Amino acid sequence: MSRLPRPNPDIDRHHQLSSSVPTMNSTNLKRKAVDDGATDVQPRKRLAPIPESKQPLQDSKTGPNINITKRTTTGPPPLTRPRGPPLSTATTRRTTRATSAPPTRPGSSASTSRPTVTRRPIAGRTPSGSGATNDQRFNALQQQVTSIETARAADAARLAADMEAERAKLSELQENHLALSRELAAAKTQDIDRRRELADASEEIDQLKKKHANIVMDLEMDLKKKDRENRELKEDLRMAKSDLERERETVSTLKATVSHQSTAQITFTTQITALQAQVTALQTALDMSSNQKSNTELKLETAQKRIEELEQETRQAETLRRKLHNMVQELKGNIRVFCRVRPILASDLPFSSHSSSGSDCGSRSSSPDDTQRLAETVKADIVYPDKLDHREIVVSSSSESATGQERKDEWAFAFDKVFEPHSTQSEVFEEISQLAQSCTDGYNVCVFAYGQTGSGKSFTMEGGPTDATAGMIPRAVEQVFEVADELKKKGWEYTMEGQMLEIYNETINDLLGKGEFDKKKHEIKHDFKTGRTTVTDVNVLPLSSPSQVRSLLALAQSRRTVASTLMNERSSRSHSVFTLRIRGENKMTGETCEGSLNLVDLAGSERLEKSGAGSDKERLRETQAINKSLSALGDVIAALGEKGEGKGDKHIPYRNSKLTYLLQNSLSGNSKTLMVLNLSPLATHLNESLCSLRFATKVNNTTIGTAKKQLRAANGSA
Template sequence: MGSGSSSPQPPTRPQAQVLPSQQGQPVQQRRGNFEEVQLQYGQPQAVPAHGYGQPRTQGAYGHPNYNTYGSQGYGNPQQYGKSNGYTHHSEYGAGTSTGYGGQQQRQRDDFDDDLDDWIDQKNSQVPSHQTNTQQSSAVSEDDLILETFHHNDGTQYTVLRQSGHRAYLDWQTQDWVQFPNEWLGQGHFGEQDTLFTEQVQLQTTSDAEEPGTSGTMSSGYGTEETASSTPDDDRDGYFDHPLKGRTVITYMFEEKRNVYCYMDDETGYWINMPLMWELHNEYIRKQVHEIQESIPTWTDEIDILASLRQCNYNTEQTVANYLCLGDPNLGAKRWGGGREGQQQLQEKDRQIHTLQEQLKQKEQEIQSLLQQRVALKAEVQEKVEKVSELNEKVLDLEVENNDMHVKLSASHMQMERMKTMTPSSFSRRRHGDESGFDSQRESSAESMTVVKAPRTPTPEPQPPPGPTVDEETLKALNHTALELDKSYRSLKGVVKDGFLDLQDLTKRAISALGQISEMDSSSGAEVEELRVLYRKEALQRKLLYNQLQELRGNIRVFCRCRRDDRVGGYMQFPNDEDIVVPTGGSKKSFSFDKVFSPASTQEQVFEDTLPIVQSCVDGYNVCILAYGQTGSGKTFTMMGPTDNPGVNIRTIKELLRICNDKETVDYTLKISMVEVYNETLSDLLKEGSIGNATLDIRTMGKKQVITGLTAIEVKTEGDITDTMETGFKNRTTAFTKMNAESSRSHLLLMLTVEGHDKISSTTSFGTLMLVDLAGSERISKTEATGQRLVEAAAINKSLTALGQVFQSLRTNALHVPYRNSKLTHLLQPALGGDAKACLFVMVSPDEKNVSETISTLTFGSNARQVSLGKAERNITKGGKKK
């Protein structure tokens, strides 16, 4: 793996370079960032080198151990390996050291015997990390030194050196194991971290795995990081090599700069992918399309990809760059980290607000149109029903009409027949043969037939002239028939008119519906246009906000001195960015983004962390850490008492408030609580497994996942306090079980914020980590045994690793050693890259803690320089504000 400029590297694990002279010889530790230490603590005395067991000379800082750097052959440095601009001094049997000539073998034998005894003694003091066998140390406390050994295979060991003996801590068993001599030629020691000596905690980048060697090579080459090359990993893939005519594997490596490479299976080298080829990769295509979606006018894919490469495959940054270059309103010149930037941000907020209002109005219009449409539809439906009802009525009337016609005809015929009847037969019928008459009346049709077709061939005798029917009856019948006919016609007219009316109404309703549909679709287009505009504005706002934050620094460092009315204030706070610590006749001044004096309130402290909370809602990984010695006020600042809560509670409340205020976005907030104790992660919210729910960190694709971690959804402040109470209860129970103290562990409160924007249909994921670190002080001399020693080693390892991470970020090192401890591994997503961090360095106002205070402030100063990149040119110089 390499950067754009680095030469391809073979996919083999780098082997240790063992010099003949190193074989089997004890190697003294290397000097790491010595120049920096000199700046802080003055010039260490370079004294004649000597070997193991030689008395040490008092160091410049007044402590015997401090001089262990200079005392061991410092005068004869021999550089090996690759450094990041630092001079590494190591001594491999150089002439000026005591040398391992004639007496060498005897000395080593003695050393080995002593070491065995010493390790037995140490381990007997560490029966288990669950017991607290506090035995007094039999060894001289002045010699107790913690070192980090970097094996060439990429593994890092915590090594304890005492009177020339070395043992490393097996984190699995938490036993001290004799340090194998043969390892001495297979790696190197990092700068030592003494438990008792005055020394800065930060280590140099050179202590970390070196770029391009063990650390870098381990990524994707078969060490534990190879796990990321699983099918879940969206960075690996395949590519049809156009020249070879076959598929080759590809992998996108992430360092400080991402470089797309493919594996050349003939040479075993990773080769940089040409632009044109890279475009065929699915992952890249997706990114290019994402950018094109944001900026449809940017059509040149090669141009986009080139810009994407420049922006380290960060799509948002690519879009931001384009907008900044392409839009004079966003010209880089106009950008400042101060009020101007804030004003632009406010302007964006206003535009977004206007767009939101317009969208709201449009949506209301659509809503009312929809309601109208529904009402019209109901009306049309009603009319249609009426029409069909009328239709039915018309049909009924027609049937009735037919019946009536038949009846009328029958009546007419009957009348005709009656007219033609003889008086006798009429009289007979009238008086005796009623049934015959009735049957004729009932079956008019039959009668008609009978009338038309004479029943008998014999002609009937003609009736005598003169009236044969009752005149009145005939008139009445005629009248009824006429009335019926009249009412039928008028009814038919009414039905016809109603029918026409309805037809007209239906026509009008249908045309109104058409108009509504037209309006609907044109409003839909308008709304879509507004949505696109909103998306663009929201994206620009996010980018501007991000840039503003970047200009202010992605890692902001605040210092807080705790309040303690029992001690007099020996420190000075000349303004809200500087703190002055008198020490041994001189004064040391440190600058931070903000300094909170003992008089500061929880509200004031929280106010400055507010922007970072907003970032989390916008989908960034953010982190707030509290660093400092035990009792310096870390927990007070992070948690705080119930009636005066600290950053944690206030932050989560603020998160809830922001989430609830944003009507256009649906948020889901989840909390997890993790404890890091002796390099073991525990889930504090897992039910029924207090203290036993250990966790693992896995890399899945580009994401880091803590497998099996409990995440509880919170919706109200009550949910938050309940969840946190559960976590703290579990923590206390677990520590009581282990007979340990909570201040010896790191507590991480992790929040995930998932937001679904209903307008733009985008989803954002942000994480917020609130970290109360374990006390950074060195343990007291009498406690350097058993469990306390393991705890101290674990804290030392993790805080040193944290310092290394800051240091690597500060120097833009290719490799950031996140995996040097569980803590930094866990914090990886929240440190570096796009993430934003806020570090509180906490100090005690008590003068007797001055050495810890200086150490803490130095840690904070070094960490602060990580953030200074762009801002440094404008407002700071050498880490100090002008």
């Protein structure tokens, strides 16, 4: 039990003193006491309230004059401004025109001066008639003014006396206020001292209580600590007994284990002996393996040398293959002509001529027998006598003369290859694939399709949507990529890029561009040192896969200019030129090459009366431009033939058309050129087919010289 603190006599005395001090407002306790020595300066803060009246005083200002808005003590009534006696009505009326100076305040030097009165005549009266009466009135008025001034002087004296009395009272009140403020400050100081003593006593009591509580807490903690130590000792004793029992069991187990280990030691000794024998055998095998490894490394080194020799032979064989391949292509001719006759299409059959008999007849016409019969009626007389090499085509025509006799004409033509209507796209490309190989070897290759509208040029070059109907352009690009991949094993690295142009009305359009046609002026430039042909302001896209080429062809086909004629519903009214540039480099041998593959789909060639373009000015202009460019192509080939026959330095008119100028390097002796002649099998197109066959024969009989390989130096120039 803690003892209670003894009562402190100082604290009781402080309570008695604090109870005797009257209770004051909390706001007054927070104010500071006024300094006793500053009696001659008025305080700027609010004064303490006077205990008797319990009314707060107003703020004191610096200076003796203080305006008191509320009276705190009884005294004389407030002073008022003295007023003079009222004047009579008659006197006021007579003196309205007079002016005088205002009375001055008491104490001024001019307070006793008499105002000057100026007399003015009254309207309607003459001063000469009543002079004595006016003097009397003036004297009376002057007496009244004198009495008013006397009363004002008396009032001013009385007011001054009252002001002096008020100032004396105010001074007395201020002195009382200062005395009360000093008493209040002394009381506050005493109260603060008593409160400080009370706080000290309370703090001492609290410290004694805390000390007693700490002592009690320490004793309780010691007691708990003793109890915890007792429990821990008991737990340690229990654990020690448990450990002792466990150690006894462990000793028993170890004794049994020692017994087993003795037996196992004997067994291990026997095993060690056997393992040592095995190690000896393995060491012997290791020595044998080391010898075999040395032999194998020697064989491997020999094999690597052999591989290097074989790779060198392969590279030499590749160079020889390129030479032999080029020799084979030169033996075949640097300009070759293939002829392909397309099959009869359903749109070629005259179903409309049988539609008048009704739907039954139409259904009979759609049967296979009727289709075959109609095909025979519209088919031209074309035979292929060379069944072995497929190089000949014979066209026959029968007509009736004026005498009624039947006249039969026959024309035979021979080309490098003739493809019958049942030939597939893969069969046609089989003959062209060797030219694609030449392109990767560093030669310029040009393949262009020639023929009338509707003869199958676009199908031959671009093909259909399926893999089986793919045309020469996608197949040639795919062939180039396959060859490039195969040559990677022999150290060749290739980069490829492509462009697609259209020549329409002697204007070059970029089919892979983003803007509208005819917005840019494209110019053809030839570099005779490198043998490269470039067109300004066209998009040349890098190619990484054959699928990318198919997408570009689809885009170009959608932008190509087509129109409807009597010969074909969607006739190509322009020439399209797809150019694939290939650059190769062999880091092993240091060889470089650069080739280009030009795949050209020429516009349809037909006469005006056959195409029906004469009635349309736009179609007429297109047809004239097409025929002009094809005629220029024939002139270039004829000039090349004359030059090849050794008829001197023959001028080649490449500049007569944009087509021949663009294909200048492909039609000269630096290129391998292939012309695919496309023919229509219809009898109505026989005359157009004969014109095309004669032109192809002229091309086939032309010799343009020997193709030259385009080499590329280390800096990229040929």
